[in-house]
Amino acid sequence: MPKRVGIEVSLAASEAACAADVDVIAAYPVTPQTHIVEHLSELVADGELDAEFMSVESEHSAMSACIGAAAAGARTFTATSAPGLALMHEIVFIAPSLRTPIVMVVANRALSGPISIWNDHSDIMAERDCGWIQTFAENGQEVFDLIIQAFRVAEDPEVLLPVIVNMDGFTLSHVIEPIELLSASEVSEYLKPYNPQMVLDPKEPITMGPVGVPEIYTEARYQAESVLNGSKKVIVKAWKEFAKLYGRSYKPIETYRTQGAEVVLMTMGSVTETAMTAVDRMREKGIEVGLMRFRLWRPFPVQEFRRAVKGIKALAVVDRAISFGAQGGPVCSKVKSALYGAPEQPQVFGFISGLGGRDITVEMFEQMVKKTIRYAKKGKGPMYELIGVRER
Amino acid sequence: MSEDKGVKTLAKVDAIIGWRNLEIGCAITEPGSSRKLRTGDWRSQRPVTDRDKCIKCGLCWIYCPDIVYSPVRSGYFKWDGDYCKGCGICAHECPKDAITMVMEGE
Amino acid sequence: MMDAAPRDFKKFTRKSLPRVEALAQGHRACQGCGEVLALRMALKAMGKNIIVASATGCMEIITSSYPQTAWQVPWIHVAFENAAAVASGIEAGRKALMRKGRLQKQRTTIVAMAGDGGTADIGIQALSGALERGHDFVYICLDNEAYMNTGVQRSSATPYGAMTTTSPPGKLSIGQYTWKKNVPAIAAAHAIPYVATASPAYYLDLMNKAKKAAMIKGPAYLHIYSPCPTGWRLAPERAVEISRLAVQTNVFPLYEVVDGQYILTKKIKKPKPVEEYLKLQGRFRHLDKKTIKEIQERVDREYEALVQKAALAEAEEESTEEAEK
Numbered sequence: 160m161p162k163r164v165g166i167e168v169s170l171a172a173s174e175a176a177c178a179a180d181v182d183v184i185a186a187y188p189v190t191p192q193t194h195i196v197e198h199l200s201e202l203v204a205d206g207e208l209d210a211e212f213m214s215v216e217s218e219h220s221a222m223s224a225c226i227g228a229a230a231a232g233a234r235t236f237t238a239t240s241a242p243g244l245a246l247m248h249e250i251v252f253i254a255p256s257l258r259t260p261i262v263m264v265v266a267n268r269a270l271s272g273p274i275s276i277w278n279d280h281s282d283i284m285a286e287r288d289c290g291w292i293q294t295f296a297e298n299g300q301e302v303f304d305l306i307i308q309a310f311r312v313a314e315d316p317e318v319l320l321p322v323i324v325n326m327d328g329f330t331l332s333h334v335i336e337p338i339e340l341l342s343a344s345e346v347s348e349y350l351k352p353y354n355p356q357m358v359l360d361p362k363e364p365i366t367m368g369p370v371g372v373p374e375i376y377t378e379a380r381y382q383a384e385s386v387l388n389g390s391k392k393v394i395v396k397a398w399k400e401f402a403k404l405y406g407r408s409y410k411p412i413e414t415y416r417t418q419g420a421e422v423v424l425m426t427m428g429s430v431t432e433t434a435m436t437a438v439d440r441m442r443e444k445g446i447e448v449g450l451m452r453f454r455l456w457r458p459f460p461v462q463e464f465r466r467a468v469k470g471i472k473a474l475a476v477v478d479r480a481i482s483f484g485a486q487g488g489p490v491c492s493k494v495k496s497a498l499y500g501a502p503e504q505p506q507v508f509g510f511i512s513g514l515g516g517r518d519i520t521v522e523m524f525e526q527m528v529k530k531t532i533r534y535a536k537k538g539k540g541p542m543y544e545l546i547g548v549r550e551r
Numbered sequence: 552m553s554e555d556k557g558v559k560t561l562a563k564v565d566a567i568i569g570w571r572n573l574e575i576g577c578a579i580t581e582p583g584s585s586r587k588l589r590t591g592d593w594r595s596q597r598p599v600t601d602r603d604k605c606i607k608c609g610l611c612w613i614y615c616p617d618i619v620y621s622p623v624r625s626g627y628f629k630w631d632g633d634y635c636k637g638c639g640i641c642a643h644e645c646p647k648d649a650i651t652m653v654m655e656g657e
Numbered sequence: 658m659m660d661a662a663p664r665d666f667k668k669f670t671r672k673s674l675p676r677v678e679a680l681a682q683g684h685r686a687c688q689g690c691g692e693v694l695a696l697r698m699a700l701k702a703m704g705k706n707i708i709v710a711s712a713t714g715c716m717e718i719i720t721s722s723y724p725q726t727a728w729q730v731p732w733i734h735v736a737f738e739n740a741a742a743v744a745s746g747i748e749a750g751r752k753a754l755m756r757k758g759r760l761q762k763q764r765t766t767i768v769a770m771a772g773d774g775g776t777a778d779i780g781i782q783a784l785s786g787a788l789e790r791g792h793d794f795v796y797i798c799l800d801n802e803a804y805m806n807t808g809v810q811r812s813s814a815t816p817y818g819a820m821t822t823t824s825p826p827g828k829l830s831i832g833q834y835t836w837k838k839n840v841p842a843i844a845a846a847h848a849i850p851y852v853a854t855a856s857p858a859y860y861l862d863l864m865n866k867a868k869k870a871a872m873i874k875g876p877a878y879l880h881i882y883s884p885c886p887t888g889w890r891l892a893p894e895r896a897v898e899i900s901r902l903a904v905q906t907n908v909f910p911l912y913e914v915v916d917g918q919y920i921l922t923k924k925i926k927k928p929k930p931v932e933e934y935l936k937l938q939g940r941f942r943h944l945d946k947k948t949i950k951e952i953q954e955r956v957d958r959e960y961e962a963l964v965q966k967a968a969l970a971e972a973e974e975e976s977t978e979e980a981e982k
Contacts, residue, residue: 182753185746209757211749216786220742223783226735227710227746232760233753235746253735258576319575352759357575359708359731359747361765366579366726368734375723378570379577385570568724577723583681585720585727590683613674613860614897616694618682634682638689638886639894652894 161405163339168299169194169332171340172238172264172324175306177208178346179262182233182353185213185224189243190276191328192266196238218243222250222261229259230367232355234310237261240328241268241282248286254321255290255383257368258357260313261321262306263291267428268328269515277516278328280428280479284489290383292322292390293457295427297413299336301454302326304407307346311397314353318390320383325456327429329516341405349404391458411460412467413452416442420449422531423468423505425476427453427490430519434477437524448528459493465501473506473535475527478543479513487511487543506535509543523547586634590617594637596652602627604649611641611650663872669864675701679709684727685719689893691884691900692716692799695857696770699797699881702867703766705730710744712771712780713737715806716799738779741787741796744769748792766871767794772883773814774804777838788847788876795870795877798840801885809888813838816908817955818948819940821888826943836955844878845914851877852914853922857884858901862911862922882909890939899937906934907960918970919963931956 166174172195176184184203186196202208211228215221221237229235239247244265254261269275270282283293292312296302302324309322326332357365371379395411402408413431416438417423426434431452438450451467451474453460468474478488485492491509498504510527513519523546534540574580600611605627612620612628619635620628642650669675679700686693696716700707709732711717717734720727735743748767754760769787771780776798784796803821804810811824815833820826824833845852851873855863863881870877884900886893903909904923908931911923931953935941944952 182757183746183750185749209753211753213745213749213790215742215745216782216789220739220745220783220786223735223739223742224746224749227733227743227748228750228753229746230733230743231708231747231750231754233750235750249736250739256576257733257735357578359733361706361708361731364582364705364729364731366582366721366728366732367576369577369579369721369723369726370718371577372723374567375573375577378568378573381570382573382577579721579724579726581726582729583727585681585683585685585725588683588685588725590685593688609671609674613698614694614857616686616690616697616896617684618678618680618697622676631682636688638896639892640689640694640897643894644897 161339161341161345163337165335166338166340167194167333167335168302168326169266170198171299171303171338172306172326173198173202174340175303176236177202178341178343179234179307179310179350180343181208181210181236183211183213183225183228183235184237185215185221185228185235186237186239187215187218187221187243189218189240191268191332192238192240192243192264194332195264195266218246219250222247222254225261226250226254226257226259229261230257230359232353232358234353235261236263238264238266240266241270244282244286245270251286251289251291255387256379258319259321260319260353262309262313262324263321264306264324264326266328266332267325275515278330279514279516281481283323283325284480284482287457287489290320290387291457292320292387292394293325294322294454295325295456296331297429297431297452299331299334299338300407302331303338303340304401304409307341307350308397308401308409311350312390312394315393316356318386318393319356320387320390325428331429349401388458391455391460394455409454411453411455411463413454414467415450417449417451417467417471419447421447421472422528422535423449423451423471423474424524424528425451425474425490425494427456428479430477430479430513433519433521434524437521437528440521441525441528446528459497461497464497468498468505469503471505473508473531475531476507476509477519477527478509478511481511481514491543506538508534508540510546511543512546517547589633590636591633594635594655596637596639596654597632597635598630598639598641598650599653600630601649601651604647606647608646610644610646614640614644616640663869666869666872669702669861669868671861675704677701677704679705679707679728679730680720681727681729683725685722686715687887689886689896691857691886691896692801693719694896695799695863695881695883698857698860698863699867699879702864703768703795703871707766707768708747709733709768709770710735710740710747712740712775714772714775716770716772718806737775739783740769740771740775740780742783744794744796745787745790745792748794767792768797769794770797770799772805773798773800773802774812777814777840778812781843785847788844788849788878791875793874793876795879797879797881799881799883801883801888803888805885805888814840817952818944820943821940831948832943841878841880841914845917847876848917849876849878850874850916854880854882854909854911856882856900856904856909856911858897858904859911859923866913888940890942891937895937899934902929902934902937905929906931907956908934910960910963912963912967918973919966920970921964921967
């Protein structure tokens with residue numbers, strides 16, 4: 160029987176990698192990811208996890224070493240946060256192009272500058288087009304489960320792509336939650352050993368990462384794009400299988416009290432729990448509001464999204480990053496483009512909030528909903544708004 | 552892929568394939584497939600070995616950047632014109648001046 | 658006499674040169690490329706039970722232009738600055754898999770290779786990290802003393818006075834105004850078991866060092882002189898000759914650093930004047946007598962320092978031998 164324990168979410172993330180019996184961990188410490196790698200190094204030091212723990216000299220080398228290890232046929236894990244993810248940037252794009260199924264947890268943190276160690280989504284949004292499968296966790300249990308699922312999806316022969324599991328720095332990474340931890344033997348039924356399709360082996364020498372001349376570059380990129388889009392059905396299947404075995408079910412998009420809702424808040428990550436409280440409160444006051452959140456961000460679940468917004472009059476999309484100069488946040492931009500040409504289109508209003516560790520309060524969510532109702536009635540509103548910014 | 556010597560610059564036949572036929576991660580699974588590229592046509596001069604002078608020391612073989620010489624049973628070293636770019640190192644390094652560079656077409 | 662070699666090491670001789678080729682014909686190197694020649698020799702010495710992680714650079718583009726590969730051993734390219742990190746990941750991955758019984762136990766040589774830019778400049782952090790962590794691998798720096806692949810820009814390994822496209826001589830410039838960075842010394846400072854320099858002119862020395870590097874457990878660093886006729890404005894047929902002259906003039910001395918002890922592997926009794934080396938290369942054509950004298954003095958001084966280090970090592974060894982008696 161899986162045990163339910165009170166545990167810091169970062170440690171639960173390490174326990175997930177341990178339960179997945181990873182072979183190689185290559186990581187560099189960066190706040191707020193540190194507890195994950197600290198705990199993994201302990202697990203290795205105590206012999207609870209049989210893995211090579213590579214304490215590398217930078218995140219750039221962490222990702223490079225992960226690619227090398229995965230190309231050698233090893234199950235590979237790493238974790239990072241904003242500055243580290245930014246330093247990895249070049250190599251992050253190469254992992255999916257080489258089809259190396261690495262799993263990485265990003266403890267989301269604001270990008271500099273000014274330097275900030277606190278939470279928002281600017282780090283991951285700068286990598287949103289990197290070709291990885293990307294999920295967002297709302298709570299600690301989900302962090303644990305998404306990591307286990309990530310290995311299964313990544314290593315599926317039809318996928319062979321790396322996966323990022325996002326969890327909010329501090330607000331999720333550093334809190335203690337009751338989490339049902341699965342052991343390695345409990346996981347083994349769900350997650351079979353990695354069987355690499357392309358591996359560096361002197362017995363069968365292959366050339367990985369050749370020069371992509373113009374005659375082949377387009378095809379190589381399209382292979383990566385096509386596999387990423389196709390991974391959705393594998394992800395959904397993996398989630399269904401997980402529910403069958405362990406009882407917790409996951410979907411690309413989660414909804415909360417959307418039935419009969421005129422306005423729906425759209426969120427990602429741990430703020431969703433605050434948003435739920437706001438929804439409950441407004442519902443009590445008779446405001447017909449619901450909530451929707453993306454668990455799966457890449458590949459973007461466009462069909463599920465279009466289905467989910469049917470009958471909804473207005474969407475209030477909450478971004479936790481600025482897309483500089485683009486007049487909005489990255490999530491809102493994606494939502495708008497996903498709706499373009501759809502038979503039923505709600506009005507969409509974008510709100511940016513919760514940057515660099517500033518809380519998004521219940522009141523702020525209420526404010527966003529009220530504004531959305533007002534704008535929707537008028538039929539127009541601003542392109543986007545920052546909620547909680549001081550003017551003077 | 553035809554093996555005829557007419558295949559020169561980029562092996563178009565191989566390169567122009569659809570994405571569905573591309574190996575995972577654009578890997579190349581045929582080791583040493585560069586042999587399809589006959590770099591011999593870059594050459595303007597070629598080395599000619601005078602076997603009367605040759606002492607079979609093998610410096611031409613070991614000093615060749617293009618792996619053009621190979622040892623044969625007689626102890627001499629066979630030259631492969633398909634890949635020789637005509638750099639002239641072999642002639643320059645031959646301790647017995649047994650190799651001379653001659654202009655192509657002569 | 659100190660012996661760098663592992664117990665089962667057997668030297669190559671002229672008669673026992675390996676026929677194996679890890680590289681195939683049809684690669685796209687320039688005529689007279691000394692870098693691919695150096696690479697070919699090192700690979701011949703290490704045999705086919707290897708896995709290679711390559712940095713971006715000339716060797717990468719000339720061997721792996723899709724759809725053709727010149728590689729007959731497993732090879733991976735990820736980026737410019739991370740060959741050492743990729744190789745360390747391969748080593749760690751295989752180590753874990755072998756320990757966990759998912760890969761047959763065997764010793765395969767893991768090789769990282771990069772040019773001087775990928776080693777001395779952009780890759781030095783990854784190199785330092787991999788050496789410090791003690792991975793069992795061989796790092797090969799193929800030093801052609803500039804960024805040749807991008808069009809002959811200077812690197813920190815470009816020698817003093819050399820003309821490159823970003824160290825052009827002019828009214829206010831002699832060309833490269835810094836002295837060549839000593840990467841073998843940096844590698845040796847990591848207290849790794851084996852560091853060596855090599856030149857393709859001395860092919861037996863090069864191949865024996867490469868074999869030794871592959872056999873030694875732990876990190877080994879090979880710094881190989883790799884003449885570039887194109888970038889150095891050198892006649893292609895002189896690539897090997899210049900490699901010999903570099904050693905004979907003491908511009909590029911051949912030595913090993915075994916567990917921190919320096920050993921000169923080619924002692925030059927009567928060094929040739931540096932000018933003989935410089936005058937064959939267009940990249941030094943603009944140098945005046947004064948600068949050439951300056952280079953000569955520096956070469957002499959550095960060689961003397963190297964001789965001192967080697968002498969110190971020998972003396973230390975003798976005193977230990979005496980103590981043992």
